[in-house]
Amino acid sequence: MHCGRQLALEHPVEADMVGSVPESGNAAATATLKRYKSWFTDQKIPLGELLAKNSYVGRTFIQPSNRLRQLNVALKFSPILTNVKDKRIILIDDSIVRGNTVGPIIRLLRRAGAKEVHIRVASPP
Numbered sequence: 001m002h003c004g005r006q007l008a009l010e011h012p013v014e015a016d017m018v019g020s021v022p023e024s025g026n027a028a029a030t031a032t033l034k035r036y037k038s039w040f041t042d043q044k045i046p047l048g049e050l051l052a053k054n055s056y057v058g059r060t061f062i063q064p065s066n067r068l069r070q071l072n073v074a075l076k077f078s079p080i081l082t083n084v085k086d087k088r089i090i091l092i093d094d095s096i097v098r099g100n101t102v103g104p105i106i107r108l109l110r111r112a113g114a115k116e117v118h119i120r121v122a123s124p125p
Contacts, residue, residue, distance in 0.1 A: 013118045016087040019050035021094075021105060022077075050084055050091060050109065051077040073104035079112035088116040095123040 054076050089109060096102055102119060109117050 011120060013090060014088065015045050015090045015116070015118060017050065017083055018045055018047045018090045018092070019083070020092045021101070022049070022051055022053040045090075048083045049080050050089060051105065052080055053077060073101055074108065077105060077108060079108050079114075081112055084109055085113035087114055088118070089114050090118045090120060092120045092122065094121075096121050 091102075091105070091109070093102060106117050106119070
């Protein structure tokens, strides 16, 4: 939770929606929103679901090839269009190991009509 607060403090951004990569980034997204609750409220930035997760697709980052990882990300996550289209988004995740998950997710969100996608990662580099 402290990492989410620190993200909001160090990297504020104007956005229309704050969300997380389900479910790994949920705690950090909630903490980020709490840390700047008054700022987000003044800016009217809600915390919402940006991606629906298909629970039947396994862990994407352990696939043997980059191509399989990207395909599994596309199968695992679907943008929630009403929360993504024409929106500036802050997307929060707990960590980035190789970047193989976040890259395809950004592309999914952009194809779904997101104006901007700002990534915040809760774990320190």
